[in-house]
Amino acid sequence: MAKVVECPECGCEIEVADDVLQGEILECPDCAVELEVVSVEPLAVELAPEEEEDWGE
Amino acid sequence: MSGQQETIVVKVGGSEGINYELVCQDVAELVRAGTRLVLVHGGSAETNRVAEALGYPPQFITSTEGFQSRRTDRATLEIFEMVYCGKMNKMLVERLQALGVNAIGLSGLDGRLLEGPRKKAIRAVVGGKVVLIRDDLSGRVERVNVRLLELLLGAGYTPVICPPAISYESEAINTDGDRAAAAIAVALGAGALVLLSNVPGLLRAFPDESTLIRSISADAVEAYMSYAQGRMKVKLLGAAEAVRAGVPRVILADGRAEQPVCRALAGEGTVIA
Numbered sequence: 551m552a553k554v555v556e557c558p559e560c561g562c563e564i565e566v567a568d569d570v571l572q573g574e575i576l577e578c579p580d581c582a583v584e585l586e587v588v589s590v591e592p593l594a595v596e597l598a599p600e601e602e603e604d605w606g607e
Numbered sequence: 608m609s610g611q612q613e614t615i616v617v618k619v620g621g622s623e624g625i626n627y628e629l630v631c632q633d634v635a636e637l638v639r640a641g642t643r644l645v646l647v648h649g650g651s652a653e654t655n656r657v658a659e660a661l662g663y664p665p666q667f668i669t670s671t672e673g674f675q676s677r678r679t680d681r682a683t684l685e686i687f688e689m690v691y692c693g694k695m696n697k698m699l700v701e702r703l704q705a706l707g708v709n710a711i712g713l714s715g716l717d718g719r720l721l722e723g724p725r726k727k728a729i730r731a732v733v734g735g736k737v738v739l740i741r742d743d744l745s746g747r748v749e750r751v752n753v754r755l756l757e758l759l760l761g762a763g764y765t766p767v768i769c770p771p772a773i774s775y776e777s778e779a780i781n782t783d784g785d786r787a788a789a790a791i792a793v794a795l796g797a798g799a800l801v802l803l804s805n806v807p808g809l810l811r812a813f814p815d816e817s818t819l820i821r822s823i824s825a826d827a828v829e830a831y832m833s834y835a836q837g838r839m840k841v842k843l844l845g846a847a848e849a850v851r852a853g854v855p856r857v858i859l860a861d862g863r864a865e866q867p868v869c870r871a872l873a874g875e876g877t878v879i880a
Binding site: 575 | 707728730734736737739740741803
């Protein structure tokens, strides 16, 4: 059974795959906001930070 | 700056095949001729070997835009420091000293030589999913301690510099060596930045070395990104950044060849201007 989490932006219920990863970025299908999976068990999401690209060696 | 010798920044990569003896001989010739030279170096291949030997194999992550970078947790950073600040830096200093150059080895940490923000979160593609990584010790150089470099150059020393850099919160951070070299070249008002690696420059059809692209306008770098493989993408970005910030030319050149720096300065390689 797929897990479900509520979008903190619009309240829409989002279905999340069973193999969801810690830190995974999801997009709300309703309001298109980007969410970060901050906990897998229990499942919790927060608005994902905007990050520009920059990389180490 | 009339009467003052031109400043050149040379970055020698850490990939397999680079001939450090030839690089050092050429650097020594230029220093003897009065060039103010700063040598920046990498150490990626050796870091991978040492990490494997220590039972902590390297991991690489790919950004959402396709750039590859080392996953730098604390243990990786410590191995990185052993190789960059230890083995590679001292190997180059020793060779230059043997050639009569008064080289001094420094990492970006020392004297806050290379300073910038640590990335609090980076986006990487893992198994087809976009994931946010929050504990990576990597970042970007925003400030160069020019006073320290001028002090050393003015006193006749040849700085040999490597990552890591230092964050504003005083953490060691893995930073890209090509872009660090670009930041140093900009800060010193260098006349040229030479980026040496184990290919002759940007190749139109990698690995066919007969397809070398000889010159690129800094404004047109984006159009050439599709030819760049792996870390060459970051070299191109660093080169374009340096030229836009006032470095007259950047040359991507072959670090395996005789007189690699002089040949690059004579226009052999891919010249970005």
